[in-house]
Structures are given as C-alpha cells and as structure tokens.
Amino acid sequence: MGKGFYISNTVVIVGIVLAAGALCTITALPAAITSLPTTEPWDQWRLPQTLSPQTYNITMWPRLEPDPNGLYIFTGLSKVVFRCVIDTDLILIHSNKLNMTKPPILTALGSSPAPAIALTVMHPLTQYMAIHLTEKLIAGESYELYTEFIGELSDDLGGFYRSEYYENGVKKVVATTQMQPTDARKAFPCFDEPAMKAVFHITLYHDPATVALSNGVVIDKANVTVDDILVTRTTFAPTEVMSTYLLAFIVSEFGFIEQNIDSLQIRIFARQEAINAGQGQYALNVTGPILKFFEKYYNVPYPLPKSDQIALPDFSAGAMENWGLITYRETALLYDEEISSNGNKERIATIIAHELAHQWFGNLVTLRWWNDLWLNEGFASYVEYLGAHEAEPDWNIKDLIVLYDVHRVFAIDALASSHPLSSKEEEIQRPEQINEVFDTISYSKGASVLRMLSDFLTEAVFTQGLQTYLDYFKFNNTVYTDLWEHLQMAVDKTSTSLPKTVQEIMDRWVLQMGFPVVTINTATGEITQEHFLLDPETKPDRPSEFNYEWFVPISWTKKEAAQPLHWLLKKTDQSDQMKIGSGDWILANINVAGYYRVNYDNANWNSLLNVLKTSKESIPVINRAQLIDDAFNLAKAGIVETTLALRTTLFLDSETEYMPWESALDNLDYFYLMFDRTEVYGPMQTYVGKQVKYLFDHFTTLTHWEGVPPGHTDQYNQVNALRVACSTGLENCTTLVKTWFQKWMDDPTVNPIKANLRSTVYCSAIAAGGEQEWDFAWQEFEKATVAAEKDKLRAAMACATEPWLLNRYLKYTLDPNKIRKQDATSTIISIAGNVVGQSLAWDFVRANWEYIFNQYGGGSFSFSNLINGITKRFSTEFELQQLKQFRDDNAHIGFGSGTLAIQQSIERTTANIKWVKKNQQAVLEWFSNPS
Template sequence: MPEVRTRPRLASPPHQEKAKNNDSNLQPTKPPPVTKPPGPTTAKPSNELWDKYRLPSNLVPWHYNVTLRPRLTPDASGKYIFTGESSVEFHCAEATNLILIHSHKLTYSPVSNGLLARLTAVNGDTVPGIESVWLQNETQYLVVQLKGDLTKGNYYILETIFEGELADDLGGFYRSEYIENGVTKVIATTQMQPTDARKSFPCFDEPAMKATFDITLIHDLGTVALSNGKEIGTKQIPVDGVTVLETKFERTERMSTYLLAFIVSEFGFIQDNSDDLLVRIFARKPAIAAGQGDYALNKTGPIMKFFEEYYNYSYPLPKSDQIALPDFNAGAMENWGLITYRETALLYDEEYSSNSNKERIATIIAHELAHMWFGNLVTLRWWNDLWLNEGFASYVEYLGAHEAEPTWNVKDLIVLKDVHRVFAVDALASSHPLSSKEEDIQKPAQISELFDAISYSKGASVLRMLSDFLTEDVFKQGLQTYLKAFAFQNTVYTDLWTHLQMAVDATGTALPQSVNNIMNTWVLQMGFPVVTINTATGDVSQKHFLLDPESVVTTPSPYNYEWIVPMRWMKTGAVQGLTWLETKSASIPAMKVTGNDWVLANIDVAGYYRVNYDQANWDKLLNALNTNHEVIPVINRAQLVDDAFNLARAKIIQTVQALETTTYLNNETAYMPWASAINNLDYFYLMFDRSEVYGPMQDYLRKQVTPLFNYYKDLTVNWADVPTGHMDQYNQVNAISLACRTDLQECHELTMTWFRDWMNTGVNKIHPNLRSTVYCNAIAAGGAAEWEFAWDQFQNASIATEAEKIRVALACTKQAWLLNRYLEYTLNPELIRKQDATSSIIYIANNVIGQSLAWDFVRARWSYIFNQYGGGSFSFSNLINGVTERFSTEFELQQLKQFKADNAEVGFGSGTLALDQSIERTVANIKWIAENKNNVLNWFIAESKS
C-alpha cells in the first residue's frame, strides 16, 4: 500500500484574514424592484471588453463572502425567489478602470449612494469612485465603470445586494419539488457547471478563477442547510419579523465557482465517521428510513480509500456529503464536498433496484469521487480541455467500482459502454477532436456542447489505452506527481503528458516516441483508424475509419489522419508482445501466418481502433467461433461482432460477412458478445422494421436466441431463481428481451402472465432485474388497460428506480393514441419531471409506432421545447439524435433539412452539432439500404431455414 501523504493547509495571507474579520453581519433583505440598472442608458459601443465572453486577466478573485436566503414558498406573484449579499476580494494584476464580473438573471439593489455596488480597498486606501453600473446581458456581466484606475498589486472588495428567481430550470440556484405524505415539499439546490454560478451570485465564473468561499445560508425553521464546507454553526435570528435559521460553513479550499453547491431541504441523512472522514448520504426522509442510502454509504468509504491510494493523496476535505435530488438534469455533479445526484444514481432498494441500477450507483459514485482530486483539486484551465476531466473520471470509475464490487468484472464493460458507444459518433465526418482550441470555446452554449460522448467516452477510451501501453503502475506514478505539483491550481492537458513522460523516463519504460507525440495523434485529430492486417504477407496499414466512406472530411488534421497505434495481439490463441504501428503502413513479419494459424489483434480492445483482416484470416476466425469459440477471449468475441458490422457499414467488408459473425451465437452464453450483437442488430431493426426484411430477420434471430432463452430457463429452474454472476444476470435480461422482441410465443406468455398477476393481485413478484423488459413487452402486447395500470403505478411510485423503469416501458405501447397522449404529458412537469422530458420523447421515438409521432411532435413544438428545455441542457443533443435515428428515406432527409431551415432563428443550442450529424447519418442510411437490402433479405431467408 503506497504512502498516503497528508497535505498542509494553505496559510491565509494577512488581507484574507482581515476580510474574514470584517465579515458583514447584515442579513439580506428583499430589494426593491429594479427594472433597469442606473447608469448610462445609451447603447454601449461595440467591441468593448464587456462584449467579449471571456474575462480579462487584470482582476483575480481571492475570496468571497456570500450570504443567500432562498424562499421555499412563493411570493404574492407566485414566484419563488432568493435574496443575497456578496462581497468578493480580488487582486488587481493590471491597472484598470473597469470591473467585469459574471452575473446572469440577477437584479440588484443599491448598496450605497444609490449605486448597485460598493468598492473598498483592503488596505484602507481611497478607491476611485464608481461612475456607472450596468448589466451586459448578452455576455452575462455586471459591469462597474470606475472614475479612475485601480492600483496594480492592491486588493479590493466589491459588495453587492441582489435577488434571483428560484426557478425550476435545473440550473444555478433552482428549486426541486416532491410530494411527501400528500404535502408538496420544496428544495433549494444548485447546479453550477458549467456557467451557472453567475445565476446564484456575481462571480468571476471561469474555472481558472479559483478562490476561497465563506458561505452563509438563511433558511426556514425545520430545514437543513448544506454547502461545500463543513457546518460551523446554526443559530436562530430574526429577519423581517420572522425567526429563521442562519447556518455558516467552514471556509472552502481554493476552488472553481462551478464546483460550489448550497442546498436547503427537509431531507434526512445517514452517516459514517470511520477513518476520520464524515460521510453522509442525504435524501427524502422516507427514502432514508427505507434504507435506500445504505448501499451508497457502504460503498463510498472503500471507493474513497481506493482513490486515496491510487492518487497517493489524502482526500483534501473534512467531509463528503452526497445528496439524492428529485429534480436534477445531469446524472450527478462533483461539487467539492457536496456531490449531487439524481435519485436513481444514488438510492438503492433491494426490492426494486436491478443489478444494473446497483452498478450504475457504484460507477457514478466512483466517477464523482474520482473528480474530488482530478478536476476539483487540480482543475483544467478552460473548458476546451473538458475531455481530460470527464474522460479521466469516466475511465477510473470502472477501477473504483471494481474495488467496491470485485466479483462483477465491471472493468470489462468499458468496451461496450464507452469504446463501442463512442466509435459510432467518432466515425462520422462531423465528429470533432478531443481537444478544442481555447478561442473556439467562448459562449455558454459552446461550452455545454462539449459535454458529449466524445469528451466522456472517447476520453475514457484513449486514457485506458494510454494506461495499458504505459502499464497501470507507470500511469499512476505520473498521475501522482501531476496532482502533487498542481494541487489547488489549474492545468492544460499537456501538463499531464509531461508528468507521465517523467514516469516513463524514471522507470525506463520502452516507447517508440514520447507520450506527447503518441497521445497528440489521438487528442488533436478527430476519429480513429481501422488497422488492416494481411496475414498472408504480414503487411499492416491504417486508415481513417468513416462509417460513410464517401462523406467529405472538412476538419483539417495536424497528423493527416494517421495515428501512432499500440497493438496487443495473439496468434492462434497465444498472446504476443506489444507491437507499434507508427506509420501509414509497415511490414510486421510476425503477423504473417500459414496453415490453420490465425491472427487476432487488439486484445481486450485496449486500443482505440478497429481491425480488419484478409479474407482468409476472417474465415479462420469465424471457423474458430463456430468450432470452439472460447479459444477467443470473451471481449474479443464481442469485438469481432462489432468490428465486422461497422466495417460492413463502411463498405470495407460485405454486410453478409458481418452477419456471419452471429451464426455461432446459438452456442454462446456470455453476456458481452450477445450485447455486442444486439447493439449492432439494433441498426438493422431501425433500418428494416418498416420493410419486408423484418419478417425473415425476426425468424433468424428467434432461432438464434431460443437456445439462450432455454439455457436461462433451465439455469433459473423455470425462472424461479436469479443467476449468480453479474454478467449472467445481464444476459438473462438479453435472453428474455430478444426472445420477446422476436415474438417467441413462450416469452410473450411468460411476460404477460407476470404482468397480469401484478395487475390482478396488486403484488409485484417480478424480479427487479427483469422488470424493465417485462413491463415493456407486456405493455407492447397489451392495450389501454395495461398502459393505464402502468401509468397509475408510475404516478404512485415512491422509488425513483421503479418509476424510471415504468416511465421507459410506457413508451413501448403499440397504440398510437396512447403514445400521442404520452407525448403531451412530457411537456407537463406535474406529470413528467422536466429532467425526464427529453428522454421520454426519445423512448417514444425508439418505438416504431412512435417514431413519426415523436418527430411530428418535436417539429410542431420546437420553439416551446427549446425555450423550456434547451438552454444548457446536456441531454438536448440526445433529443435530436433520438427522434431522427430511424431516418432512412429521401423524404425524411428533406424533412430534416427543412426542420433545420425553419428553426434557424429559434436555434438548436447544445443540439446544433447533433442536427448536422443527424443529416449526415440519414444520408448514410439511405445509401446503406439501397446497397444492402436485397442481400440482407436473402441471407436472413436462407439462414432462418437452415
């Protein structure tokens, strides 16, 4: 076990202590309405500093004092508001007569002399007077124009009094609601990332502008206040003739504004104080009482300890709070010391939660705890490097979850959940490199757009590849020195390469080129290669892999779309050494084989690339699958299926050759190959479930899945037991799901019997693992009675994971009128929570009956949907992708282009890139069907009869 060093506290400079001693005791009062700020009313000249989206570097924040009072009851006009006071101490790095500080959707009250801000000098010097103060809404600034210059090197304090709306928009300081014992309860909570701290109080809202924070919350009696720091005292005070609570929190470490959090609620909690670290899980009181926080509490400690050892750095804070919120846009958010989650991402109930729910909780907790160091302690300088922050956490979440649940083999699942998932996006000509130029990412919408599969899943995939070829020990060594060198500071991604190179040099690890040279080929150009191996000659080559080889790539590449490729491979089952492909093509004599020998490259898909072979080697690999499939590692069985189908999409091999990789599946019982096949056959469903190919395809797949269905029927003693292995539990779900999807009569009878038993008795005996697929298939096979029953159960569900399963299944009905009604429900937050609106529309679009209904609905309501849900929603790109996924006709392509033209003025926000990708994908789908339909139809007919 490596030494875990403790970190000395940063000493407070004198001016910080002085600011601390001069804390104002004023409580925030409701300011009078300010319709427009005083100051010049004439139009401001353009191209001033306040017209730019990035802050100038002349002022550097040091410390904030923020007092906020959220109102959990509406005012006379029905609005929920919060009021606040803030003072920020900042350093003047360059003389200036202008203070720019971020502010969005806040109104200000005069502080003194009728002005909306007060400026003082920490050293008591006189300060230049304030000429005017105004809000620059486009760039989201509070602008303070001074009559003279601030002095370089001096520290100043800017004070403001403000008010904002505690809206239900899931951003900044917002409100979440839930019903407990028939009473509606309101929570005041936050989501600052990426640019919404400025909606809570005026601040220098950029990740490099780190500071310390003293937070005070004024809140109603009977509520509990939380923030990043540890509570240092709560007392009753009178405000406006009402007795309220004032809770003060310990000063934070030096941190970025996007990691701030403050919450006022009536939640309950459980805690663990072992290892001198206070860990608390907060949630609705009934959820805590039912033990739904126990799993998270039990797993947080081991995961935290794992990361302390992995990083060789003690957790830098005295407490770790985790809270489950009823309304939350992301899955979770790594606020330092106060992590926020969706209920489904933190709460576990043995009776209702499936093993996939449990895995999600373990991996998301690990993801967020990983950020406590990588992201929070050391923060990337600007959002253009977001991929490193999120990609890293998305990689090591598997390591942390493995520590929590070592029997699951969860580390293998990164191949299905991240590598294969992001290949689909990164193979488009409209993909983008991991790292953007800083100047290209300026506006909040541009920043939000970076929160995509490339940043998370490709980031995770290339970092896993890096860790693999360096070895995990060398990777960790570089990581540890990086964190130690930059603690409480900001970095750019190449700083990590520098520290990894130091570890390579110190350990004598052999690399063909520097870490920087190798990794920049994966970071600075979009896409990935397909590596082609000719086993007859030993020649190996690489080429930029594009799903549509005729698409035009307009994004320039600094490496001409060539990569430095690490290759782990085997020859006829025997693992070989690590081989590198550094150029477009090379001769690797060891890969030349004769006779029955075969080559299999990219073992365990450690590398971020696809592999193609000469036809003879493909035939030998297919033969190995059909005669003794276990000679090929299980991850590579999944890889062969996925690579083959995608090589066929790209016209590198024949589509029927890809289908050949599925013929062995009637002898396969492992989860990953089946999951890979089902994922790829989903495309065939999307393209053909409205055509004559559908029937023969169903016949073939029913034939292939029936042995798996019977295997699990026998293994579970006629469905009475649960398979013991984690992956086996997943594959049992696949067996039932695909059997029902392909109309295996026994499967329909099974799911309908279980569901009707629930309807008739009111007792749900369906195992949590199987509920999603049973609900969906029973609702699909049933009519209005089944749907209405499920809707009632959804409305009354007190367990978030159960409600989620039903919400998804409601989209499975084949009744168009029910789907149309469900679509209408998605825009009523009293029926479907705002956080779930876009995904519910996507689930409806996934249903072949609901596809056109959802598309018509989105087009007709675009302006409303965009204004209500689109601003900074991370899920908005998913909506555009989801409702257009099946598009494969010229008519649909024209509709899509028309939609883009019709709504150009409304805009598409974080879905802008997704719209272009949808058009590109539709063009590719049209071509693919024209080229493949007849061959595929004939193949399915022949194979279903054989």
C-alpha cells in the same frame, strides 16, 4: 477571519431585509448596448486577465414558499475580494438573471482609496455586470466588491433552483444548485471561469425546519429573527481554493444516514421517506471503500473533512462533483433491495466512483478552460470502473468499458462531423459552446484513449505520473499537456520503451478527430491504417496537421499465443511475424485496449469465424464482442461485405456470455432501425428468434425464471434472453410476461416480477396490451416512491403500440406535473425508439420545438441526445429533407448544445440512405437463408 471577510449579524440582516423589498421586481435588466464595437471587453466571452478573485463571502436566503406573485425567490449578498493584476478602470464580473437591489460598493483593502463607481451596466448577452470606475485600480492592490441581489428560485435546473416533491401528500420544496459549467453567475455575481479559483465563505438563512448544506462543514448555527420571521442562520467553514462551478448550497427537509471512516464523515442525504426505507444504505456502503481506493491510487489523502452526497428529485445531469457536496439524480444514488435492478446497483457504484474520482482530478487540480474538459470527464469515466471494481470485485466490471464507452463512442467518432478531444480555447467561448463539449466524445473517447495510454505505459507507470501531476498542481489549474509531461517523467524513470514521447503519441489521438481502422493482411504481413468513416465519401471539415495518421499500439496473438506489442507509426508497415500459414489465425487489439478497429484479409476472417463456431473459448470474451462490432461497422462503411458481419452472429446459438450477445444486439438494433418498416423485418425476426432460443432455454434451465443467476453479467444476459425472446414472438416468453403482468394488475399490492426483469416485462406487456395496461402502468408510476421503479415504468409506457396512447404520452412531457423536466427529453426519445412512435415523436418535436428548447434545452449539455434520439431511424430521402427543413425553419430559435447533433444527424441519415439502398436485398436474402 481577516479584515474584509467578516459580515456582522446586523449588516446581514439589514441587507437581506432591504433586498426583500424587491421581491416583486424580478424583471429583465436593461439590454446590453448592442451598438458597442465588439472589441470592448464586455462584448467578449472571456474575462480580461486584469483581476484575480481571492475570497468570496456569500450569504443566501432562499424562500421555499411563493411570494404574492407566485414566484419563488432568493435574496443574497456577496463580498468578493480580488487583487488587481493590471491597472484598469473596469470591473467585469459575471451576473446572469440577477437583479441588483442596491448599487455595488467598492472598498480598497490597501493604503490607497478605492475609485468611485461611475456607472454600472448589465450586459445580458455576455452575462456581465460592467462596473465603470472614475479612476484606475492599481496593480498589486486588493479590493472588495459588495453586491446585494435578488433572483428567481425557478425550476430550470440551473444555478440556484428549486426541486419539488410530495411527502405524505404535502408538497416540499428544495433549494439546490447546479453551477457547472456557467451557472454560478445565476446564483451570485462572480468571476465564473474555472481558472478564477478562490476561497468561499458561505452563510445560508433558512426555515428552522430545514437543513442547510454546503461544501464546507457547519461551524455555526443559530436562530435569528429577520423582519419578524424566525430563521436559522447556518455558517460553513471556508472552502479550499476552488472554481466557482464546484460550489454548492442546498436547503431541504431531507434526512440522512452517516458513518465515519478514519475521522472522515460520510453522509447520504435524500427525501426522508427514502432514507427511512433504507435506500441510501448501498451508497453509504460503497463510498468508503471507493474513497480509500482513490486515496491510494492518487497517493493523495482526501483533502476535505467530510463527503456529503445528496439525491435530488429534480436534477439535469446524472451527478455533479461539487467538492464535498456531490449532487445526484435519485436513480444515481438510491437503491432498494426489493425493487432496484442489478443495473441500477451498477449505475450507483460507477457514478459514485466517477464523482469521487473528480474530488482529486478536477477539483483539487482543475483544467484551465473548458476546451480541455475531455481530460477531466474522460479520466473520471475511465477510473470509475477501477473504483467500482474496488467496491464490487466480483462483478468483473472493468471489462464493460468496452461496451459502454469504446463501442458507444466509435459510432459518433466515425462521422465526418465529429470533433477532436481538445479544441483551441478560442473555439469554445459561449455558454452553449461550453455545454456542447459535455458530449460522448469528451466522456467516452476520453476514457477510451486514457485506458489505451495506461495499457501501453503499464498501470504502474501511468499511476506514478498521475500522482506526481496531482501533487505538483494541487489547488491550481493545468492544461492537458501538463499530464503528458509528468507521464513522460515516469516513463523516463523506468525501463518502459516507447517509439515516441508520450506527447507525440497522444497528440495524434487528442488533436485530430476520429480513429483508424488497422488492416492486417496475413498473407503478405502488410499492415495499414486509414481514417475510419462510416460514410467514406464524406470528408472531415477539419484539416489535420497529422493527416489523419495515428501512432497505433497493436496488441495481438497468433492463434492463442500472445505476441510482442507492435507499433504502427505510419500509413503502411510490414511484419513478417504477421504472415500465417494454413490453419493459423491472427487476432489483434487484445481486450480492445486500443482505440481502433481491426480488419483482416478474407482468409483470416474466415478462420476467425470458424473458431467462433467450433471453439469460441479460444478467443477472449471481450474479443468475441469486438469481432462482432468491428465486422458490423466495417460493413457499414463498405469495407467488408454485410453478409460477413451477419456471419459473426451464427455462433450465438451456443453462446451464453453477455458481452458477445450485447455487442450483437447493439449492432442488430441498427438493422431493426433500418428495416423494421420493410419486408426484411419478418425474416430478421425469425433468425434472431432462432438464435436466442438457446439462451432463453439456458436461463430457463438455470433459473426457471424464478431465481437470479449468480454472475453480474449473467443477470444482464438473462434480461437479454427474455427481452429478445419476447420481442421475436417466442410463445413461452410472451406467456410468462403476460402472466406476470396480469398477476400484478389483479393485485397491485404485490408485484410478482423480479427486479431485474421488470423493464423488459413492463415493456413487453404494454406493447402486447392496450389502454388498460397503459393506464395501470401510469397509476403505478404516479404511486411509485423508488426513483428506479419510476424510471422503468416511464420507459415502458413508451412501448405502447396504440398511436393515440403515445400521442397522449408525448403531451404529458410538456406538463412537469406529469413528467419531470429532467425526464422530458428522455421520455420523448423512448417514444421515438418505438417504431410506432417514431413519426409521432418527430412531428411532436417539430410542432413544439420553441417550447421544448426554451424549457428543456437552452442550457442542457445533454440536449443533443434528443436530436440524435428522434432521428436515428431516418433512412429515406424524404426524412432527410424533413430534417434539413427542420434545421432551416428553427435557425432563428437555435439548437443550443444540440447544434452539432443536427449536423451529425444529417450526416448519419445520408449514410443510412446509401447503406439501405446498397444492402437491403442482400440482407433480405441472408436472413431468409442464413449461412
């Protein structure tokens, strides 16, 4: 370890003891000088490019017991070595909610002496510590900045925070981290931008009964006495050069299981009780195969000696790809053979694959700034299906991206308030703006367009370009166009024929929001494209240099014969091949490889509907789901009649495949949201119940509701059959559900309900019951030790139909001793999804907005889900005015990462009002006499 990096034992111990003297001084530092002109560097949101960090030497000591003031704190010290790039007399470094316990010390590592520090000023708004110097630092010279600090180990799920759980009746505390995107600065002073990569040397002081983890492997561990306290000092190997947001350090009493594959250490950490129960075994089983798959896929060996994965009781996101120490919610990593469902298992496999994909794409090669987050998250969201397929090849999981990502994001990207995948850097500056880009567009649209790109390039060309990109830029930062250049090089080396360059094609999908609807007239052969908007009367606020035209790769079949790919490069095109005669039909966007919707002339629509009814196997399963989803959304936009969309569900009375059913139920859910408070509801229930009876009888014959279907998606469709049959009042179903739940209530030691069916059974039984059923579920929720089971019960309790029970449940979300902070907003959303709970949840959120926002929303990049979730049923002028009033009344508090969601909710409500007014009567008539 070179000069400037080594910290002697004496210095560390003395430093921490001195910091400990400030244990009761966690108070707000002086406010920034608001009168300074905004041209000053400390009033800007981006760091100046004057300094470049090289290494950090960080020592942290979290206290897992409260101090006399009831605070949990951590103390630390940091030595950051940086190189001066441009002469400057100002050191600007991020620091948020930290108190300095000693003045910073600057040391020169070259021949010239370091300037003296004239003044240190904290700027809480922009989250900087500004160190003013008496003279300038010299370009090309290296310096070291030493700081000692203290911070609160709070329960806010960001930075260095605490998580709590009970084991054998004893409270346990975990000190853990979540740095992405801008919270490393809450743990230690740092240059907290993704392009400011450095090497990190981490040392942790902790109770000897605990285990310390970080990105690197342990290189030294010793017990020492500090201020008469025996602690363990754990020192970790230096990291590879990496961004601050990927740093992690954790102190806990967790247990682990491990295995070694080709000298790579793989470990799964969790609560000791969960490890003892074998809940980490499935994650351990799939991690090795997924890692090996990505090594081959990227053609780059895994760059670290170990892969640790840890399940945390409190965690704001699903998981976080910290390099070598990946953090998860318990439900995203732990699996119990007896209690967890097939869906829980799939979630674990895909999330592990997502985070492992990032170890190369994101960690080894990192995007320069958050405006290109979509490439990082979109790529991982695409290849997670490939990685999970490697671990579970029998699942046929790669197809499910159409339901989970493509269809899901279409609904958001069809709003005029959507946004492009990539924004300009200057548009994404403040922490709340950065949090806001962690949305469905970045993840699911990113995945969808990259899947489309891989499809028209071919997977061989796509992976070749990806591999040279990763090799060329490893340990560095990029912008998204760097990937396009390497893909283009791969194209140029092959016989792949493209009508434009990769960048020219992809600019249309990345730099403008939205997507097209492609209309094929099979009588004339005319093909057109238009920007698809759910409310065509709205216009995007954002101008597009491409005038909302795309270069569209159209895959298609004539009857069942595949045709060559057709590129639609302008608004209108002509293809005589797409003219058809009587008895023929055309189907476009095969396997939904393209990110666009498809419309046809009425004759072709009628032909396709007839094929669905008479010989549906002629159409691939994915495209049966696509026809339903396209038709319903084209109807929402007024492009086709709503009755045409409803006709796409007629064939379901003989359909047993999951994807068409799931697509239909997702779209019919919109009808329930719009009409479950109107006269349409009764006839709609009768129709849906009639359609699902075939599916329910199919699984009754297949399993007698005692077994599990062998197919992965068949298990999902069994759940759909039970859920819909019960919700529409099928007597055989409700009898089953009530019987199972009553048996469990009679003997809580034995749960007779199959794991896959529990979510549905719990919800149905609680909805049909009252206080007794709800209280029983709450007792079981409090006793449950498997996170997946707790999640099922937590969601099911929102199904109650007694308003007072739901109001009581809403109040529980304000008490972290009852509902964990990580689960508060999703619980409110679940209650709002219940027609009885909708208005209760809306009133509750409005009455408690300031508290909810400050406790759960200020820094959460998933907070927009709350606003969308509680307003999705809005469809009246009164609700629209309430929503606008809510926006105006709380402007002074703010909406954080939900700012865009407010605008989208207003736009969606406006569209709902128009749609209901136009379609209610026709929908009522069709459900009353479907044909």
